[in-house]
Amino acid sequence: MNWSDHESFIRVYPPKEFNFDECLAFLGRSDQEVLHRINGGHVFKLIKVSGALVLFKVEYSNDSIIVEFLTKTPAIEIRNKVAAYIWDWFDLDCDLDEFYNLASQDKILRKLAQDYFGLRMISIQDLFEALTWAILGQQINLTFAYTLKRRFVERFGECLTYNGDTFWLFPSFEQISSLDVKDLRILQITGRKSEYIIGIANAMKNGELTKDFLKHQQDDQQTQILLMQYRGVGAWTANYVMMKCLHNKNSFPIADVGLHHAIKHQLGLERKPTIKEIEKLSLGWKGWQAYATFYLWRSLYDSNYS
Numbered sequence: 070m071n072w073s074d075h076e077s078f079i080r081v082y083p084p085k086e087f088n089f090d091e092c093l094a095f096l097g098r099s100d101q102e103v104l105h106r107i108n109g110g111h112v113f114k115l116i117k118v119s120g121a122l123v124l125f126k127v128e129y130s131n132d133s134i135i136v137e138f139l140t141k142t143p144a145i146e147i148r149n150k151v152a153a154y155i156w157d158w159f160d161l162d163c164d165l166d167e168f169y170n171l172a173s174q175d176k177i178l179r180k181l182a183q184d185y186f187g188l189r190m191i192s193i194q195d196l197f198e199a200l201t202w203a204i205l206g207q208q209i210n211l212t213f214a215y216t217l218k219r220r221f222v223e224r225f226g227e228c229l230t231y232n233g234d235t236f237w238l239f240p241s242f243e244q245i246s247s248l249d250v251k252d253l254r255i256l257q258i259t260g261r262k263s264e265y266i267i268g269i270a271n272a273m274k275n276g277e278l279t280k281d282f283l284k285h286q287q288d289d290q291q292t293q294i295l296l297m298q299y300r301g302v303g304a305w306t307a308n309y310v311m312m313k314c315l316h317n318k319n320s321f322p323i324a325d326v327g328l329h330h331a332i333k334h335q336l337g338l339e340r341k342p343t344i345k346e347i348e349k350l351s352l353g354w355k356g357w358q359a360y361a362t363f364y365l366w367r368s369l370y371d372s373n374y375s
Contacts, residue, residue, distance in 0.1 A: 076148075089128075090110075092188060094367070095188065102215065104222065104237060104239060110128060111126050111128045112126070113125075113139075113236065115228075115229055119146065122229050123138065124139045125139060140229070159191065160316060163316070167357070171357055177336065178361055185364055185367050190313070190316070190363050192316065195314075196310070199310045199314035200299075204262055205217045205218055205221070217257065222239060226239055245266060246271045250264055250267065253267070264301075265302075266301070268299065268300050269299055272299060283295060308320040318356055318358070318360060328347075328362055328366070332347065
């Protein structure tokens with residue numbers, strides 16, 4: 070982790086393969102997003118560090134990510150944790166050279182890697198948030214998924230108001246574990262999804278499901294199996310969480326509808342490819358299936374996509 074401390078702000082120095090504008094394009098894909106705000110090329114984000122609410126503004130200048138603290142200057146221990154948060158959020162530990170070498174020889178990824186060079190996997194660091202977001206999005210369109218997330222966050226999350234704007238935190242598993250299904254049903258979350266979310270919150274409260282435990286599994290398949298033992302977590306959800314929360318580059322939500330649309334569009338096909346066809350097309354993506362998927366997803370909200 071490469072950063073410098075300036076008390077009221079910190080500078081984080083990303084690897085050379087980093088494109089802040091591309092990361093902003095991903096972060097700004099929905100005007101219903103409730104967990105960060107983009108304004109004038111800056112991202113405003115509220116997080117909780119060691120029990121304290123920390124609001125900051127993120128911008129990019131002179132090859133560095135500048136993180137400015139907006140309410141008060143936090144202690145050095147918290148500034149250090151914020152630097153770690155930024156490093157993880159933008160997946161800055163990942164050396165993308167191998168992915169770009171692989172992509173340069175792949176008929177699907179070659180152009181995407183050029184068009185979106187420097188885009189990094191934007192992570193969801195909180196395991197409960199990643200699982201809940203994946204469950205909320207099952208079998209509904211993205212627009213409605215964002216609507217449900219906004220309702221969920223604004224009903225149960227903590228917030229902080231700054232200069233007339235309200236910034237939100239995702240609800241904690243501790244709080245959600247104490248709810249009944251009817252508490253989520255009033256937000257138009259289905260009964261089953263409500264049960265799944267509360268069940269996962271309880272598993273995390275009991276300590277049986279933790280990010281630490283999942284990250285220390287030596288085998289990707291074992292991680293997937295561990296996640297899929299929880300109601301509501303199928304192969305797609307498990308792989309999504311492994312991609313976005315656990316930084317697992319082998320994760321491949323191969324049944325994802327958006328992925329199928331993106332491949333169809335990139336290859337100019339008349340129909341969506343079958344799973345077997347995708348398995349064949351993706352043979353060269355080994356070890357980087359997550360990034361291949363992420364770049365294909367990015368192509369779906371490109372202005373040139375029709």
